[in-house]
Structure formats: structure tokens, C-alpha cells
Amino acid sequence: MLIQLKNLTKTYQYHDGIINAVDNLSLDIPKGSFVTITGASGSGKTTLLLILGGLLRPTSGKMSYNGSEINLHNDDNLANFRSKHVGFVMQSFALVPYLTAIENIMIALNVKGNNTTENRKRALELLEWVGLEDRTTHYPKELSAGQQQRVAIARALANKPDLLLADEPTGNLDPGLSEEILGILKEINLKQKTTVVMVTHSPMAAEFGDTKIQLKDGKLHNLDSNGIKLNMKVLIN
Numbered sequence: 524m525l526i527q528l529k530n531l532t533k534t535y536q537y538h539d540g541i542i543n544a545v546d547n548l549s550l551d552i553p554k555g556s557f558v559t560i561t562g563a564s565g566s567g568k569t570t571l572l573l574i575l576g577g578l579l580r581p582t583s584g585k586m587s588y589n590g591s592e593i594n595l596h597n598d599d600n601l602a603n604f605r606s607k608h609v610g611f612v613m614q615s616f617a618l619v620p621y622l623t624a625i626e627n628i629m630i631a632l633n634v635k636g637n638n639t640t641e642n643r644k645r646a647l648e649l650l651e652w653v654g655l656e657d658r659t660t661h662y663p664k665e666l667s668a669g670q671q672q673r674v675a676i677a678r679a680l681a682n683k684p685d686l687l688l689a690d691e692p693t694g695n696l697d698p699g700l701s702e703e704i705l706g707i708l709k710e711i712n713l714k715q716k717t718t719v720v721m722v723t724h725s726p727m728a729a730e731f732g733d734t735k736i737q738l739k740d741g742k743l744h745n746l747d748s749n750g751i752k753l754n755m756k757v758l759i760n
């Protein structure tokens with residue numbers, strides 16, 4: 524099992540109260556699966572994704588990754604975990620505007636000395652993978668939305684993560700481009716065996732997952748029967 528969540532809770536405090544954004548959630552994510560998370564706005568999807576990626580610590584409960592308990596890591600080790608294992612793709616692409624497509628990928632590479640021939644070669648490989656080898660020196664504003672998202676995916680893959688987390692990766696794209704991006708994510712999942720967890724509002728996009736979960740008020744709401752067949756053990760508390 525790649526990830527095991529056990530009674531995970533994330534509580535936010537705000538001026539006049541507290542909210543359990545993730546509420547006593549237990550979930551196992553097998554290696555190589557493609558998990559899609561849907562649920563209403565405010566149901567805790569982004570919060571859960573940030574915890575999975577080691578960007579946010581749960582208030583209580585446990586998360587283990589490959590058998591090692593992530594919440595026991597100090598900040599340095601957590602940062603190390605992220606850079607070694609996790610790639611993030613966000614709805615807004617988050618590319619650096621004054622760097623070209625290839626440079627946006629090169630700065631993400633975990634290798635010493637950014638501007639090496641080796642890094643350039645790896646970045647080019649990644650751009651080829653997402654079909655943008657003829658756009659390497661374009662700046663983000665010179666790329667279409669779908670192309671920008673493809674650069675963002677290439678960047679997320681720079682360090683060969685075993686876990687790719689995507690928060691509404693098609694939220695800003697029209698249906699045609701969305702399908703293209705979803706196809707790329709599926710290919711990464713199938714060919715590279717990368718585990719993908721994708722948050723989406725779109726029922727069509729959710730269909731790309733082999734395991735579909737739905738959140739409601741920070742809890743698991745229901746699970747597609749496919750998910751159970753595919754050996755996803757879910758404990759609802």
C-alpha cells in the first residue's frame with residue numbers, strides 16, 4: 524500500500540469557531556492507482572490533497588507513506604519527502620512568467636547547478652512527453668491554457684515522483700483541452716506506474732480514475748463499486 528490514512532482529522536480555527544475540514548478519515552491508496560476525489564465546494568478535497576503531499580500536517584490521526592509515518596517527520600524531512608516523492612499540478616498552472624517553458628521545468632529539477640546540459644536534456648524529454656517539444660522557448664503568456672497546463676505537468680514530473688497530486692487540473696480548460704490533459708495523466712499513471720490522486724468537480728474527469736471517492740463535510744461519502752473491486756480498502760468511521 525502506498526498511502527494509509529488512519530482516523531485523519533484536520534481542524535482549522537477561525538475567529539468564531541473551528542471546522543473539521545477533514546474529519547476522522549481512513550483510507551488506503553494502493554501503489555499505481557488513479558484516485559479521483561469529488562465533492563462539493565468546501566468538502567475538504569484540497570485539504571486532503573495537501574496532507575497527502577506533505578504540505579499540511581493533520582491535526583490528529585496518522586498518514587503513512589510506504590510504511591513510514593509522515594507526521595513524525597520534522598520540517599526538513601517533510602520537505603525532503605515532498606521533493607523526492609511528490610509532484611503537484613494546480614488549477615492555475617503556477618508557472619513562473621519570466622521563464623520559458625523549458626526553464627520552468629529546469630528550475631524544478633533536484634539536481635545541483637540548474638543550467639547544465641543534463642538538466643536541459645531531461646527537461647526536453649519531459650516536454651516531448653507532453654507533446655511540447657516545439658514550444659520550449661515560449662514564455663507562459665505565449666502558450667495556450669492547455670499548453671501551460673502541460674508544462675505544469677512536465678514540471679511536476681521533473682523529479683520522477685511516485686505520487687502525482689492534481690487539484691482541479693482541468694478547472695480552467697475547455698472540454699477538449701480537459702480531455703487532452705486527462706489523457707496525459709492517465710498515460711503517466713499507466714506507463715510510468717505513477718500513483719495519481721486528482722481532485723475534480725467534473726463527473727467526466729472523475730471517470731478517468733480507477734478508484735473514485737467522494738467527500739462530504741470532510742468524510743468519505745460514497746465509493747464507486749469499481750473502487751472496491753480494485754482492492755481499495757476503505758474504512759468509514
Ligand SMILES: Nc1ncnc2c1ncn2[C@@H]1O[C@H](COP(=O)(O)OP(=O)(O)OP(=O)(O)O)[C@@H](O)[C@H]1O
Binds near residue numbers: 535543563
Ligand atoms: N486556512 C484555512 N483556515 C480556515 N478554514 C479553512 C482554511 N482552509 C480551508 N478552510 C475551510 O475548510 C473547509 C475545506 O476546505 P477545502 O479547501 O479543503 O475545500 P475543497 O473541497 O477543496 O473546496 P473547493 O471545491 O471549493 O476547492 C472549507 O469549509 C474551508 O472554508
Ligand SMILES: [Mg+2]
Binds near residue numbers: 568569570690
Ligand atoms: Mg479546493
